[in-house]
Amino acid sequence: MIEFLQQLLNGLSLGAIYALIALGYTMVYGVLRFINFAHSDVFMVGAFVGYYLGRLVPEGTVWGALVVLAGSMAACAVLGMTIERLAYRPLRGSPTLNVLITAIGVSLLLEYSGQVFFGAAPRNFPPVIPSARISLGGLVLSSNQLIVIFGTCGLMWALRLVVLRTRIGMAMRAVSLNPQAARLVGVNNDVIISFTFGLGSALAGAGGVLYAINYPSIDPLMGVMPGLKAFVCAVLGGIGNIPGAALGGLILGTTETFVGGSSWSTYKDAIAFAVLIVILLVRPGGLLGRPSIEKV
Amino acid sequence: MSALFRFPLLLLLLGFACLELHSQTAIKIGEFASLTGKEAAFGQSSHKGTVLAIETINAAGGVLGRPIELLTEDNQSKPGESTTAVRKLISRDRIVALLGEVASSRSLEAAPIAQGAHIPMVSPSSTNPKVTQIGPYIFRVCFIDPFQGAVLAKFALDTLHARRVGVLSSVSSAYSVGLAKYFRAPYSAAGGTIAIEQKYSEGDKDFKAQLTAIRAADVDAIFVPGYYTEAALIAKQARELGLTVPLFGGDGWEAPELLEIGGTAVDGCYYSTHYSPENPAPVVQRFVKAFQARWGGETPDAMAALGYDSALVLADAIKRAGSTDGARIRDALAATQEFAGVTGTTRMDADRNATKAAVIVEIKDGRFRFLKAVAP
Numbered sequence A: 001m002i003e004f005l006q007q008l009l010n011g012l013s014l015g016a017i018y019a020l021i022a023l024g025y026t027m028v029y030g031v032l033r034f035i036n037f038a039h040s041d042v043f044m045v046g047a048f049v050g051y052y053l054g055r056l057v058p059e060g061t062v063w064g065a066l067v068v069l070a071g072s073m074a075a076c077a078v079l080g081m082t083i084e085r086l087a088y089r090p091l092r093g094s095p096t097l098n099v100l101i102t103a104i105g106v107s108l109l110l111e112y113s114g115q116v117f118f119g120a121a122p123r124n125f126p127p128v129i130p131s132a133r134i135s136l137g138g139l140v141l142s143s144n145q146l147i148v149i150f151g152t153c154g155l156m157w158a159l160r161l162v163v164l165r166t167r168i169g170m171a172m173r174a175v176s177l178n179p180q181a182a183r184l185v186g187v188n189n190d191v192i193i194s195f196t197f198g199l200g201s202a203l204a205g206a207g208g209v210l211y212a213i214n215y216p217s218i219d220p221l222m223g224v225m226p227g228l229k230a231f232v233c234a235v236l237g238g239i240g241n242i243p244g245a246a247l248g249g250l251i252l253g254t255t256e257t258f259v260g261g262s263s264w265s266t267y268k269d270a271i272a273f274a275v276l277i278v279i280l281l282v283r284p285g286g287l288l289g290r291p292s293i294e295k296v
Numbered sequence B: 001m002s003a004l005f006r007f008p009l010l011l012l013l014l015g016f017a018c019l020e021l022h023s024q025t026a027i028k029i030g031e032f033a034s035l036t037g038k039e040a041a042f043g044q045s046s047h048k049g050t051v052l053a054i055e056t057i058n059a060a061g062g063v064l065g066r067p068i069e070l071l072t073e074d075n076q077s078k079p080g081e082s083t084t085a086v087r088k089l090i091s092r093d094r095i096v097a098l099l100g101e102v103a104s105s106r107s108l109e110a111a112p113i114a115q116g117a118h119i120p121m122v123s124p125s126s127t128n129p130k131v132t133q134i135g136p137y138i139f140r141v142c143f144i145d146p147f148q149g150a151v152l153a154k155f156a157l158d159t160l161h162a163r164r165v166g167v168l169s170s171v172s173s174a175y176s177v178g179l180a181k182y183f184r185a186p187y188s189a190a191g192g193t194i195a196i197e198q199k200y201s202e203g204d205k206d207f208k209a210q211l212t213a214i215r216a217a218d219v220d221a222i223f224v225p226g227y228y229t230e231a232a233l234i235a236k237q238a239r240e241l242g243l244t245v246p247l248f249g250g251d252g253w254e255a256p257e258l259l260e261i262g263g264t265a266v267d268g269c270y271y272s273t274h275y276s277p278e279n280p281a282p283v284v285q286r287f288v289k290a291f292q293a294r295w296g297g298e299t300p301d302a303m304a305a306l307g308y309d310s311a312l313v314l315a316d317a318i319k320r321a322g323s324t325d326g327a328r329i330r331d332a333l334a335a336t337q338e339f340a341g342v343t344g345t346t347r348m349d350a351d352r353n354a355t356k357a358a359v360i361v362e363i364k365d366g367r368f369r370f371l372k373a374v375a376p
Helices: A002-032 A039-054 A062-091 A096-118 A143-165 A167-177 A179-184 A189-214 A224-237 A242-260 A265-282 B003-025 B040-059 B081-091 B104-116 B129-134 B145-158 B174-189 B208-216 B228-240 B256-266 B282-294 B302-321 B326-334
Strands: A133-136 A139-142 B027-033 B068-074 B097-099 B121-123 B138-140 B164-170 B193-200 B221-223 B247-249 B270-273 B339-341 B344-348 B358-364 B367-374
Touching (some): A002 A039, A002 A143, A002 A224, A002 B208, A039 A062, A039 A096, A062 A096, A062 A189, A133 A143, A139 A143, A143 A167, A143 A189, A143 A242, A242 A265, A242 B208, A265 B193, A265 B208, B027 B040, B027 B081, B027 B302, B040 B068, B040 B282, B040 B302, B068 B081, B081 B104, B097 B302, B104 B121, B104 B138, B104 B174, B121 B302, B129 B138, B145 B174, B145 B247, B145 B270, B145 B367, B164 B208, B174 B193, B193 B208, B208 B228, B228 B256, B302 B326, B302 B339
Parallel strands (some): B027 B068, B027 B097, B097 B121, B164 B193, B221 B247, B247 B270
Antiparallel strands (some): A133 A139, B270 B358, B339 B344, B358 B367
């Protein structure tokens, strides 16, 4: 029983990180109907910005940790908006496939220029938040796991507020529903899309820092695997749907953990992805996604 | 063509002739190494050791009265690149012998090319047995994984008194899969029980699921065959889960990054390797001083020591062969007996593998400490 609860907890904290990255994919898809593959590399840049800031601030202070988190989110927001302005905006209105290939190009550019600037060897992320062990009976959890779970919930709640309760959130939903009509009623689409990218990239930056606090070995290719899995979570929950990303992260994180802790650990990724295929066969739009109807 | 034109052309030709003459006097040895990329820490160390050895040989007058010229190519730790690099070294640069690589999978890429061209190849630190099985021109100056597995099995039982161990190995890395296999048989034969075996995939950073299962199996120690990046994170997460038993591994742990990333979590862990800079033997201490003087105070690790020894063993063979002919260097390499290097005495066996002692290193107070040497 203790082992089951422990694995559930491990799965929850892994899933929370996937969910946080998945939010960025889902938001950009929701507004622009396109998958920003460079998202996982913005996540990597976030971790590296955190690495450099973390060496400047004193270790183990609350304000130091907040400065690292905020600085990394701000840097990633700027990076995301720059990528949108330079790489995606000139392609607006062209077929989705072109933008998709550009996104893959931007992703490779970030990965390999990361190897030039940061070096390919893995680095040790500074302990900006000291980790404490909390035991409840036989159940052990680290304070960092709690920070990740609550951090993700907090950011998700804030995101929901922005999208549903603010004017700019309303404009985002309008652009998502119908870009032409949105422009007719006075929404500046360029500003809204730029804002969407900034917001999504800031979440990726936060994800990078939280990930690096939990797994303190960072390298320029660190975003590839979590990025792929987060993308899977976004699709699993129904891409474009914010609670869906959280649900997807939860399902993938716990499945992976339970299989990884069994005697089937060799097939961990295979089984996790098989679950995805089965769910998509039953519900092609994802768990919380609405089935889209194409007019012929 | 006027005489005015002919004169500079002649000079140019003369210049080329001089260059040609100069390069004939030097003995060309090729090296392919992972100087950048994922295993760059290993490649750089090994390369620095090799460079130091060549410089030492040249300062003492070279081999056969000629200096040695080292030509280095970087394979970026990527599959496929070693093939290109080695082809270039052999066909364009006309090397007489080849040194490389740390990682077994990349040595396995280059070995068939060297074998086909009849260029003797000496790998400093590839421990997978398959490497030298490619052909009679392929040698290595380190021990192989079956020996390392047996040493670790004996160490776990006799020194750690671990009757039950958990094994956490990679699904796909040739090194990790091989070492886990060569540990299993001698450990079980000597009366130990492998309580649980768990796997992770390359690039994984979360090992809590596997470690939770290992914790439930109630083991005395955890065997982690793998490279330093994973080992450090595994140790950290094991301690977070409240696992206090020692972890131990093979020579893939040997890198300063293990201490940087692992921090206090790797304290009280052990690994087997080829050499320790704390070994009081005079030959080791002389090497450590020379290395620190050459590379800005850096302390040489096992990869550096093996890189150094590989070049010395090769130079010694060229000296005994009395020629730079590939077949004769090969025969001299195969006849290497009792060569005293910094990683112990090298003797080539019938399968062109070195038989030499292993060293067990203990991690204590954030430092690598020499625990003991285990003879073959």
